[in-house]
Amino acid sequence: xxxxxxxxxxxxxxxxxxxxxxxxxxxxxxxxLVIRNRQxxxxxxxxxxxxxxxxxxxxxxxxxxxxxxxxxxTNTLVIENGEAWVSEANCPDKVxxxxxxxxxxxxxxxxxxxQVIIVVEGGEESPVDGRT
Amino acid sequence: xxxxxxxxxALTTAIALVLSFIESQIPAFVxxxxxxxxxxxxxxxxxxxxxxxxxxxLISLIRVVxxxxxFGSAASFLYSLAGxxxxxLGMALLKKTGKFTEIVVSVAGGVLHNIGQIxxxxxxxxxxALRYYLPFLLVSGILAGxxxxxxxxxxxxxxxxx
Numbered sequence: 194x195x196x197x198x199x200x201x202x203x204x205x206x207x208x209x210x211x212x213x214x215x216x217x218x219x220x221x222x223x224x225x226l227v228i229r230n231r232q233x234x235x236x237x238x239x240x241x242x243x244x245x246x247x248x249x250x251x252x253x254x255x256x257x258x259x260x261x262x263x264x265x266x267t268n269t270l271v272i273e274n275g276e277a278w279v280s281e282a283n284c285p286d287k288v289x290x291x292x293x294x295x296x297x298x299x300x301x302x303x304x305x306x307x308q309v310i311i312v313v314e315g316g317e318e319s320p321v322d323g324r325t
Numbered sequence: 326x327x328x329x330x331x332x333x334x335a336l337t338t339a340i341a342l343v344l345s346f347i348e349s350q351i352p353a354f355v356x357x358x359x360x361x362x363x364x365x366x367x368x369x370x371x372x373x374x375x376x377x378x379x380x381x382x383l384i385s386l387i388r389v390v391x392x393x394x395x396f397g398s399a400a401s402f403l404y405s406l407a408g409x410x411x412x413x414l415g416m417a418l419l420k421k422t423g424k425f426t427e428i429v430v431s432v433a434g435g436v437l438h439n440i441g442q443i444x445x446x447x448x449x450x451x452x453x454a455l456r457y458y459l460p461f462l463l464v465s466g467i468l469a470g471x472x473x474x475x476x477x478x479x480x481x482x483x484x485x486x487x
């Protein structure tokens with residue numbers, strides 16, 4: 194008898210927890226959607242690609258095609274037709290190469306093993322933030 | 326420390342290590358770094374419930390050190406360490422309230438692990454660019470946490486090693 198009520202209580206706790214987690218998930222998805230939407234509207238024509246490495250930042254205009262060696266050669270950045278991507282990386286997982294092409298404000302590629310972050314920054318605000 | 330407890334802890338650590346290895350062999354579902362299942366957290370959650378928070382903390386720490394030595398780098402050690410510490414703190418506190426099941430505890434663990442890593446990476450790289458990254462990791466951390474929590478719950482109830 195006692196065992197039965199215990200189990201029922203457990204089950205109730207489980208269901209309540211799943212609802213709680215479901216609500217959290219929906220909230221997180223909403224945040225993600227809102228951020229995505231804002232990104233698409235904010236991209237300006239004079240957007241730049243900011244590359245942050247352990248040695249400092251570098252800025253490349255997104256409207257100028259080119260191939261750049263980053264961070265002393267650990268990663269290769271390609272800019273073409275207003276899109277930027279990583280074509281080469283010496284890290285074992287190559288996640289940064291799989292992250293695809295970025296072109297919208299706030300989109301980024303990260304290569305954590307090499308400590309490289311590549312972010313698109315739109316035209317509205319000053320693209321260079323003084324920190325070098 | 327009793328021999329039996331020591332043995333169970335060693336076994337749990339070994340399982341956590343194997344799970345980390347298996348996870349490193351699975352190709353990423355989504356091409357966003359940091360989006361992971363967190364399989365090793367099954368062992369940590371199990372230890373948290375069956376052995377206690379100090380034991381779980383020790384197992385987690387040993388796992389982070391060994392994984393970094395075996396498959397990682399100095400940078401990945403710092404990221405993992407920050408994630409593991411924050412994750413364990415959150416899980417231990419939530420468990421202590423006694424109000425939640427392993428699901429919420431493990432979801433908090435997954436999400437906090439991601440937040441800890443991002444925070445450490447932001448400090449090391451001196452950048453705030455990673456904030457763009459957080460919403461992805463929140464969603465993935467919640468999803469992975471539910472799965473890990475369900476698996477851990479079954480193991481906690483069925484396997485009595487100590």
